[in-house]
Amino acid sequence: MSSTASGSSAPLPAGLPDPEAGARVVADDRAHLFHSWAAQGAVNPMPVAGGEGRYFWDYEGRRYLDFSSQFINLNIGHAHPKVVAAIKDQADRICMIASTFANDRRGEAARLIAEIAPGDLNRVFFTNGGAEANEHAVRMARIHTGRPKVLSAYRSYHGGTATAISLTGDPRRWANENSGSASGNVAHFFGPYLYRSHFHATTEAEECERALAHLEQVITFEGPSTIAAIVLETVVGTAGILVPPPGYLAGVRELCDRYGILYIADEVMSGFGRTGAWFAVDHWGVTPDLITFAKGVNSGYVPLGGVILSDAVHDTFRDVAYPGGLTYSGHPLACAAAVGTITAMREEGVNENAARVGAEIIGPGLREIAERHPSVGEVRGLGVFWAVELVRDRETREMLVPYAAGGELARPVDEVVAACKEGGMWPVYNYNRIHVVPPCTITDEEAREGLAILDQALYAADKYVG
Structure with missing residues (x-):
């Protein structure tokens, strides 16, 4: 049995959704894993069942467009044959x-x-x-x-x-x-x-x-x-x-x-x-x-x-x-x-693809997004390596989230990230920035899909402007 999840019309592998298997994965993780860069009591990992190309999916049947390349290292995508x-x-x-x-x-x-x-x-x-x-x-x-x-x-x-x-x-x-x-x-x-x-x-x-x-x-x-x-x-x-x-x-x-x-x-x-x-x-x-x-x-x-x-x-x-x-x-x-x-x-021609998608799709797309959202102070990057810098005020350039801030102070960016995930795109963020770093193999259509999700998610940041 296969099913379809958000973020892509492609069917999921046979055997999914399987929430019980996902629960076992999380249970083993929380019982025995020590996570890096984290307070251990706050860790709540999402169990991943598989991935292919620019997408990965969980045991609930949700599919995500990987705009993070995991740790910005999955340059050739998931499961390249x-x-x-x-x-x-x-x-x-x-x-x-x-x-x-x-x-x-x-x-x-x-x-x-x-x-x-x-x-x-x-x-x-x-x-x-x-x-x-x-x-x-x-x-x-x-x-x-x-x-x-x-x-x-x-x-x-x-x-x-x-x-x-x-x-x-x-x-x-x-x-x-x-x-x-x-x-x-x-x-x-x-x-x-x-x-x-x-x-x-x-x-x-x-x-x-x-x-x-x-x-x-x-x-x-x-x-x-x-x-x-x-x-x-x-x-x-x-x-x-x-x-x-x-x-x-x-x-x-x-x-x-x-x-x-x-x-x-x-x-x-x-x-x-x-x-x-x-x-x-x-x-x-x-x-x-x-x-x-x-x-x-x-x-x-x-x-x-x-x-x-x-x-x-x-x-x-x-x-x-x-x-x-x-x-x-x-x-x-x-x-x-x-x-x-x-x-x-x-x-x-993966390098050439990354250069072209950055120049023709991601760069122009992010600049268009910046025009629509007062929370965007600057976009910058090249290839498939971009940042969207978020601010409370474009004139003063006050950061949406203060440097090194966490907890309640980080809520504005947390809301943007949550909206991206809800839309079927997995982002990277750091303080007041969303980083756009998909695999170098990303297609034009996938890049536009991810940018459209980010565009909608940024309305969560706009409400903190002013």
């Missing part, structure tokens, strides 16, 4: 082999990643995810330069492990610092954000010039000879989907070269098609010294991340052992999924 087949084929041959051995899929994945990386970034060190990638990139930079300190932006997220959470500029860092879980030797700076300019800029050119002057000032006061690296999300993700103004990344590259600092581009969220290119740095023609990646490299089908090293950094460890490694570095199943993902993306 070529990636599933690649994992199954690898499992039939060998599921695990230590990283000290050569493995065909591990080597092929590294070669494919190096081929699409810019400049002389020709070597890949595999990790299990993005946080570990940033941990190891910083370790490599410190050893390569012989310097201890790292700079990162206030509006940023780099992961939840000790060094990565220290790099992070959002409020999740605070509790880790209070508990002593974060590591030191990190200084923060303000990156460009014209809509809420720290530098009182009124144009992109002013914002770029003043943000670079500020960064150089931080370098000067922190001591250039103490700084190993600047870690920068190419397009800031969780903290706002902030697209850098023209010239900014080139300016960061020049500052790094001038002071002997390594430039680490965190492409964990922005890489592998999210912005309509293999790596977001490709849009600005900049080559970092190290690139960290994860998420979209295999759409999260099996955990995988890594660091892409320039030849110069690699040569530091040619005759001296690198003091780091992981049991699951380059896991065969994860690397097979990466090979399947990159190959499918090339064959199916």
Whole structure:
């Protein structure tokens, strides 16, 4: 027996709805799971029964258009047949082999990643995810330069492990610092954000010039000879989907070269098609010294991340052992999924689709939505990587939800999110923003469907304006 749910006319798989099965899934979760970034008593997870393409569904028979790409990592969509087949084929041959051995899929994945990386970034060190990638990139930079300190932006997220959470500029860092879980030797700076300019800029050119002057000032006061690296999300993700103004990344590259600092581009969220290119740095023609990646490299089908090293950094460890490694570095199943993902993306023009849908459907659609809703202060993004910034007053730009606020203060955005879900679309939100981040494979019709649901949901925010 099959049925149809909201969000799509496609039938659900046989056996659904099955509320009793869903209740058992939730019961096991609440009895035994410890959830990340959450007060455990407040967790109330929705049990998911399956997914395909740009949709997933629960045991009640409700289908959702995935405008979140889960954790902004499901770039190729749910259950892509070529990636599933690649994992199954690898499992039939060998599921695990230590990283000290050569493995065909591990080597092929590294070669494919190096081929699409810019400049002389020709070597890949595999990790299990993005946080570990940033941990190891910083370790490599410190050893390569012989310097201890790292700079990162206030509006940023780099992961939840000790060094990565220290790099992070959002409020999740605070509790880790209070508990002593974060590591030191990190200084923060303000990156460009014209809509809420720290530098009182009124144009992109002013914002770029003043943000670079500020960064150089931080370098000067922190001591250039103490700084190993600047870690920068190419397009800031969780903290706002902030697209850098023209010239900014080139300016960061020049500052790094001038002071002997390594430039680490965190492409964990922005890489592998999210912005309509293999790596977001490709849009600005900049080559970092190290690139960290994860998420979209295999759409999260099996955990995988890594660091892409320039030849110069690699040569530091040619005759001296690198003091780091992981049991699951380059896991065969994860690397097979990466090979399947990159190959499918090339064959199916996934990057091109993301760029086109962003330019022709999502961008124009969000700008039209902004004209109808006084709660929308700004929309920004590229590819399938967009943010809708919500305000109480367009003139003052007062945030709809205050920075770092939760509970009752977050009610306005909670209502928007609830309306999206009720309409059959699963969104991502962060404080006063709704992020529009569907899979890179999304069709024009699906993109319009999701935008129409968001359009209706934003009336819940409009009532708080004024």
